[in-house]
Amino acid sequence: MTLIAILFPALSFFLRGRIITGIVCLILQAILIGWIPAAIWAVISLQNAREDRRTRRIIREMRR
Template identity: 75%
Template structure:
């Protein structure tokens, strides 16, 4: 669901994740039709990186709790 939002509404994707300044910059970029594609790519990559960071923090926490 968030991936579709990131593709069709890149600035909303950043806003929903609490990145207000990034959302404003993305909105400025996506105002032009040419800028929409880089904004969507940026939003999707950022979303994937956030998911990977969350997954890594969870793994590190699990490893530390085993020790």
């Protein structure tokens, strides 16, 4: 998924169900210079989603 976030940043958002964010990212990608910030944004967003999922799992285990 990280490779998709780097090569196709907007697709990364669309696959995770973040449609509005994907559209904004696609507009940013339309500018060739905007591709790099869009890719960085997609990778950081992916990492944050993974951290949130891991945190929720830890909290759920602590409550047991």
